[in-house]
Amino acid sequence: MSVPVKITPQVVAEHGLSENEYALICERLGRKPNINELGIFSVMWSEHCSYKSSRRHLGKLLTKGERVIQGPGENAGVIDIDDGDVIIFKMESHNHPSYIEPYQGAATGVGGIMRDVFTMGARPIANLNALRFGEPDHPKTKTLVAGVVHGIGGYGNCVGVPTVGGETNFDKGYNGNILVNAMCVGHARSDKVFYSAAKGVGNPIFYVGSKTGRDGIHGATMASAEFDDDSDEKRPTVQVGDPFTEKLLIEACLELMATDVIIAIQDMGAAGLTSSAIEMADKGGVGIKMNLDKVPQREPDMTPYEMMLSESQERMLMVLKPRKEKIAIEIFEKWDLDVAEVGTTTDTGRLVLTHQKKKVCDIPIAPLADDAPNLDRPFTPPATHDKLEHDPMFDPNERGSSYNSVLEALLTSPDICSKRWIWEQYDRTVMGDTVDSSQSGGDAAIVRIHGTNKAVAITTDCTPRYCLADPFEGGKQAVAETWRNLTCVGAEPIAITDCLNFGNPERPEIMGQFVYAINGMNEACRALDYPVVSGNVSLYNETNGQAIPPTPAIGGVGLIKDLHKFKSISGAKAGDTLVLIGATEGWLGASLYSQIILGFGRDGKPVYAPPPVDLAAEKANGDYVRRLIRDRRVNAVHDLSDGGLAIAAVEMAFANKLGFTLDAQNDVPNYAWLFGEDQGRYLLAVEKNSVNPVISTAHSKGIPAQKIGMVGGSQLSAAGGFDISLRDAHMVYENWLPDYMAS
Amino acid sequence: MRSAVIVFPASNCDRDAAIALAKITGREPLMVWHEETTLPQVDFVVIPGGFSYGDYLRSGAIAARSPIMQDIVRKAGAGLPVAGFCNGFQVLTEAGLLPGALMRNKGLRFVCRPQTLKITNKTSMFTKAYKDQDEITVPIAHFDGNYYADDETLRGLRKSGQIIFKYVDNPNGSINDIAGISNKAGNVLGMMPHPERAIDALHGGTDGILLFKSVLESMR
Numbered sequence: 001m002s003v004p005v006k007i008t009p010q011v012v013a014e015h016g017l018s019e020n021e022y023a024l025i026c027e028r029l030g031r032k033p034n035i036n037e038l039g040i041f042s043v044m045w046s047e048h049c050s051y052k053s054s055r056r057h058l059g060k061l062l063t064k065g066e067r068v069i070q071g072p073g074e075n076a077g078v079i080d081i082d083d084g085d086v087i088i089f090k091m092e093s094h095n096h097p098s099y100i101e102p103y104q105g106a107a108t109g110v111g112g113i114m115r116d117v118f119t120m121g122a123r124p125i126a127n128l129n130a131l132r133f134g135e136p137d138h139p140k141t142k143t144l145v146a147g148v149v150h151g152i153g154g155y156g157n158c159v160g161v162p163t164v165g166g167e168t169n170f171d172k173g174y175n176g177n178i179l180v181n182a183m184c185v186g187h188a189r190s191d192k193v194f195y196s197a198a199k200g201v202g203n204p205i206f207y208v209g210s211k212t213g214r215d216g217i218h219g220a221t222m223a224s225a226e227f228d229d230d231s232d233e234k235r236p237t238v239q240v241g242d243p244f245t246e247k248l249l250i251e252a253c254l255e256l257m258a259t260d261v262i263i264a265i266q267d268m269g270a271a272g273l274t275s276s277a278i279e280m281a282d283k284g285g286v287g288i289k290m291n292l293d294k295v296p297q298r299e300p301d302m303t304p305y306e307m308m309l310s311e312s313q314e315r316m317l318m319v320l321k322p323r324k325e326k327i328a329i330e331i332f333e334k335w336d337l338d339v340a341e342v343g344t345t346t347d348t349g350r351l352v353l354t355h356q357k358k359k360v361c362d363i364p365i366a367p368l369a370d371d372a373p374n375l376d377r378p379f380t381p382p383a384t385h386d387k388l389e390h391d392p393m394f395d396p397n398e399r400g401s402s403y404n405s406v407l408e409a410l411l412t413s414p415d416i417c418s419k420r421w422i423w424e425q426y427d428r429t430v431m432g433d434t435v436d437s438s439q440s441g442g443d444a445a446i447v448r449i450h451g452t453n454k455a456v457a458i459t460t461d462c463t464p465r466y467c468l469a470d471p472f473e474g475g476k477q478a479v480a481e482t483w484r485n486l487t488c489v490g491a492e493p494i495a496i497t498d499c500l501n502f503g504n505p506e507r508p509e510i511m512g513q514f515v516y517a518i519n520g521m522n523e524a525c526r527a528l529d530y531p532v533v534s535g536n537v538s539l540y541n542e543t544n545g546q547a548i549p550p551t552p553a554i555g556g557v558g559l560i561k562d563l564h565k566f567k568s569i570s571g572a573k574a575g576d577t578l579v580l581i582g583a584t585e586g587w588l589g590a591s592l593y594s595q596i597i598l599g600f601g602r603d604g605k606p607v608y609a610p611p612p613v614d615l616a617a618e619k620a621n622g623d624y625v626r627r628l629i630r631d632r633r634v635n636a637v638h639d640l641s642d643g644g645l646a647i648a649a650v651e652m653a654f655a656n657k658l659g660f661t662l663d664a665q666n667d668v669p670n671y672a673w674l675f676g677e678d679q680g681r682y683l684l685a686v687e688k689n690s691v692n693p694v695i696s697t698a699h700s701k702g703i704p705a706q707k708i709g710m711v712g713g714s715q716l717s718a719a720g721g722f723d724i725s726l727r728d729a730h731m732v733y734e735n736w737l738p739d740y741m742a743s
Numbered sequence: 744m745r746s747a748v749i750v751f752p753a754s755n756c757d758r759d760a761a762i763a764l765a766k767i768t769g770r771e772p773l774m775v776w777h778e779e780t781t782l783p784q785v786d787f788v789v790i791p792g793g794f795s796y797g798d799y800l801r802s803g804a805i806a807a808r809s810p811i812m813q814d815i816v817r818k819a820g821a822g823l824p825v826a827g828f829c830n831g832f833q834v835l836t837e838a839g840l841l842p843g844a845l846m847r848n849k850g851l852r853f854v855c856r857p858q859t860l861k862i863t864n865k866t867s868m869f870t871k872a873y874k875d876q877d878e879i880t881v882p883i884a885h886f887d888g889n890y891y892a893d894d895e896t897l898r899g900l901r902k903s904g905q906i907i908f909k910y911v912d913n914p915n916g917s918i919n920d921i922a923g924i925s926n927k928a929g930n931v932l933g934m935m936p937h938p939e940r941a942i943d944a945l946h947g948g949t950d951g952i953l954l955f956k957s958v959l960e961s962m963r
Contacts, residue, residue: 150852150853153853157853157855157884157886158755158794158797159753159755160753160755160793160794242797243753243794243797244752244753244796244797244798245797247752247753247794248753336752423855424853424854424855424856425852425854426853426855427853427855427884428855428884429884429937429940430755430756430792430884431758431759432758432759432762432940432946432947433946434946435945435946439857448945448946563945
């Protein structure tokens with residue numbers, strides 16, 4: 001990269017800064033910036049680092065709760081899971097790099113989110129990922145799926161952290177902008193949590209990890225702009241990951257953290273050395289002085305500009321206690337990692353950089369961080385859609401089709417089909433504590449806290465087609481569904497991390513989607529007492545003016561206090577009764593049935609309102625299911641989501657290798673009963689002699705509960721609906737993705 | 744029984760191995776850093792899974808040249824029981840303690856799944872406790888598990904009963920479905936599957952326990 005020395009309006013524009021922002025920089029400095037300073041301001045004020053479009057809206061979210069130790073604002077959120085144990089977790093996007101270079105983009109996404117977690121003192125114990133790809137027929141989709149999955153596995157498997165869950169959608173809306181959202185969950189002791197605020201004056205600043213190269217320069221700025229047809233030319237701004245170094249860095253950092261020498265520690269993520277130094281100084285209210293000649297460099301003749309903006313991976317910055325440097329140096333040298341004292345904390349409140357004995361940057365820190373632009377972008381309320389009323393013509397038999405073919409079409413739809421091809425490429429069992437993972441097809445992964453009888457339940461969720469039809473209800477639903485998933489395994493839902501993926505916020509209708517989705521999420525968080533503790537915003541997910549569907553991906557974490565009392569989708573026995581908890585109206589708007597079978601929301605056919613979430617019912621139903629699990633009243637639990645009751649029952653049948661019969665009912669038309677996506681519902685397998693108490697107790701609490709069928713046999717059979725063998729259904733369900741990838 | 748687990752940079756199943764050994768032998772194993780030149784006095788050594796040296800060059804190739812490996816090769820030659828799981832198997836072939844090589848999986852993808860194995864030699868010091876059990880299911884998780892050896896080597900392996908485990912439904916293209924082999928003397932085992940992740944009903948099942956018990960019994 002050639003670095004211009006003269007600051008012209010064109011150079012300013014190339015740095016993604018507006019005229020107003022440039023004027024503001026000059027005003028704060030009292031002079032014109034040099035090129036290094038301009039580069040630093042440009043990344044710190046980029047959307048990615050400053051959250052300038054989203055900050056004022058994120059501030060509305062519930063972030064406090066009884067178990068919250070650290071909410072948003074640190075590298076990751078921290079929650080209390082009793083006995084001095086804490087869980088540290090976060091989800092983050094790596095969308096733009098993954099589209100340009102899928103393997104490295106996804107791999108470094110995983111590496112980055114793990115660093116956010118172990119920076120705070122936690123050993124990473126689980127990774128998850130929420131992936132959205134374009135439609136299967138799009139020429140790029142297959143390559144992107146293969147590259148992203150290979151990259152996630154390539155990084156996580158090598159580092160030795162199990163990848164235990166996630167979700168994958170395919171939709172035309174992601175043809176030009178895939179989403180790769182990676183989540184990491186770590187465990188620490190509460191007295192060993194580390195923060196990023198640099199404290200004291202004259203304390204040494206250490207750089208550890210990999211050397212700094214010329215990769216990823218201006219990655220944060222790339223993540224703050226739309227794509228166009230020439231985006232492939234941005235490949236040099238994608239970072240290259242080295243999971244081997246990451247593994248050494250984890251072990252070295254955790255070894256150092258066991259001693260008593262660290263004052264503050266921060267990973268170098270987006271905007272590299274610039275943002276880590278500035279965030280540490282800003283949070284601690286100190287200044288920082290660094291000698292760039294001391295920065296370990298991979299290539300000769302690197303300029304200050306390149307060093308400050310490089311996004312080379314696997315690097316950390318630490319402020320150490322004075323006179324204890326030797327302990328750190330010995331540990332990092334043992335692990336063959338670079339370690340260098342690059343500067344000290346000062347009382348000037350300024351970032352001062354020297355290079356080859358010359359001062360190359362001298363700027364006040366406060367304007368870079370706290371005074372970054374905080375925009376109030378105009379937004380328009382999203383359009384509302386009608387409710388899709390039942391119509392006899394929606395019945396497969398009336399459409400010249402059959403329930404069997406409809407079921408098969410849903411089971412082979414990209415969103416529902418088995419994702420085995422993906423998760424078999426992830427090591428799910430390393431570390432010896434994975435109790436449940438993608439392998440079971442259940443609702444949440446379960447990972448034991450090492451050496452104890454308790455576990456965390458973890459899930460990710462978002463239903464983009466709901467969010468597109470109604471961002472408010474969609475945001476609410478994404479939060480509620482993670483809560484429901486955690487409930488299904490008997491966990492107490494504690495908190496979430498959010499990864500908010502949207503289009504260009506400069507367009508009022510996109511900003512409207514963002515604001516309404518946040519409002520919906522917030523309503524669910526408050527009703528369920530389920531705060532947000534960390535997260536990330538990814539805007540500008542647009543290509544040639546076409547935005548992605550609004551996708552607020554939610555990662556939920558819950559606590560299973562006693563591993564003798566968890567449940568999952570497996571555990572049903574032949575002869576068990578199927579009980580449905582929650583009310584069924586047969587809501588078809590924005591359902592998969594309405595999209596795939598009826599064609600609504602596609603090719604110009606109208607969009608209808610998605611199922612609303614009644615949060616009071618959600619809470620009552622979920623609390624009741626958790627109580628049933630605790631009292632050992634159920635054998636298996638699964639929530640109802642994509643594809644409604646039919647798909648929930650079939651997935652439970654697959655997990656248990658047992659068929660079912662669903663009884664006839666007269667409450668709603670059969671197609672709506674089987675495929676409607678009413679919210680807040682659970683399917684339970686209950687032993688015969690527990691059925692009456694389970695139902696009568698529910699009714700006494702005003703919770704809808706009914707007997708709907710039986711577990712057993714080798715047929716999947718619904719009265720007045722489908723009747724298909726478990727083996728055939730399972731085969732089509734398993735074959736779609738591998739066949740597609742091999743085609 | 745005293746045991747040791749060797750730790751290379753980016754070993755990542757060292758903890759899994761240590762848990763299994765502690766649980767079954769009743770004694771915490773010694774964790775031995777790869778730069779050590781002398782193995783402490785132990786009865787059994789595990790080379791754990793992982794991505795030693797990031798699998799750079801060839802999986803297991805750099806680890807096989809670590810200082811500690813020289814002493815392990817010497818002591819294994821004198822009869823010390825050694826087992827390598829996954830990356831450990833790769834290290835043992837690279838170190839010349841076991842014949843053959845492990846190539847990239849046939850499907851060119853990493854594969855992690857519960858895998859059924861047929862125990863093809865039930866008299867070995869690693870399998871004798873299985874007695875009535877002919878098949879076990881343990882997790883696999885590898886990219887380079889496609890075992891290869893030339894015909895002459897394979898004949899030798901068969902003749903000396905060195906093929907210890909075979910895959911039922913081969914996941915990686917291994918020649919003759921080979922999942923695990925021993926050296927001719929029978930004191931060195933290498934296998935791609937992870938018996939150390941199959942010692943707990945809540946996690947990967949319990950079919951790996953008897954492998955460690957077999958070694959324990961052999962010490963008596």
